[in-house]
């Protein structure tokens with residue numbers, strides 16, 4: 001891969017009208033590709049009576065049917081296995097397997113061709129360059145590399161810029177901190193929860209003050225919203241004596257937004273993605289600042305598994321549009337991703353749907369129907385307690401149930417819980433709308 005500069009003055013400072021023309025052409029290209037090569041998309045558009053040639057202006061894009069996660073999931077699992085009818089290249093061209101880290105049932109499988117993968121790393125490289133990553137940086141990755149996409153692209157992007165990359169996956173937290181110290185690493189990438197957790201471990205277990213004793217000057221925060229929450233960002237920056245930059249993305253979409261060094265809102269990576277905002281109730285397009293809505297996103301130039309008008313359910317809002325002091329004209333969002341349109345929430349960097357917990361609890365006959373989940377911050381780490389009841393027909397034999405519950409929760413939600421077993425009938429009952437999921441993390 002090339003090493004070098006990821007500042008494209010032509011694309012990144014295009015006047016709005018030119019950027020819109022650029023995006024329209026890119027949109028038409030991927031739409032046409034999907035129509036020609038993916039049975040899923042061809043059926044979707046035929047049913048809506050839409051031909052790619054119908055799209056002539058940016059306003060026409062609003063007529064293209066949206067997609068959402070459940071549709072991607074339904075289209076997979078058949079030939080070409082396992083990607084199914086969305087796959088838009090011959091299976092032989094797929095070089096990488098990824099999957100989403102979501103927790104409601106099946107993950108979404110994500111194929112990449114080598115060309116798509118280069119594109120993913122490239123989009124990250126623009127973001128890292130905007131944070132100030134250069135070939136003089138030594139970048140530490142305190143993250144276990146797996147089937148999930150997280151930080152793989154960050155690794156390759158840092159290499160593209162010419163940084164020296166240290167993969168710290170299999171080490172535990174203390175060993176990672178010591179390695180960062182030993183090597184005088186200058187940057188790292190992690191979830192906000194882990195960024196704070198590492199700082200706490202350094203202080204409490206190793207007597208290391210990251211802000212004074214380590215050499216980290218910039219941190220890429222991804223995977224959960226912390227870096228767009230001002231209080232959390234401040235805490236991270238103070239703990240590490242470093243700048244923390246918010247980066248947003250998802251497996252199906254790619255990395256679509258980043259903060260520049262001005263830290264004045266989240267730039268949409270408009271050369272790689274079209275981001276639309278829709279009113280959550282009416283579906284009307286929101287094109288001006290002042291109103292929050294749900295993100296609908298299209299990814300350009302990623303061809304194996306096209307992402308076209310994907311309803312991401314992220315809640316976002318346009319920033320007032322004065323030019324950013326960094327010089328980029330990519331539109332900015334106010335405060336990044338500020339929430340989710342549905343009730344799925346992130347705990348310890350993992351997407352958690354309360355329904356996944358419900359599924360586990362109600363699948364174990366020894367447990368009652370009621371349960372309660374309480375998420376708090378213990379120090380800087382998310383801490384989850386699950387309260388359950390032993391069903392009246394079973395003796396309160398906690399020892400028999402506990403291992404099954406732990407195993408199923410781990411399998412279905414990927415998380416560990418503090419478990420509390422209560423007598424039957426003692427947890428709150430709800431008549432209409434249950435409040436079984438109590439997220440108490442953001443109370444200050």
Ligand SMILES: [Zn+2]
Pocket residue numbers: 260261262267324325326327328
């Ligand atoms: Zn900027």
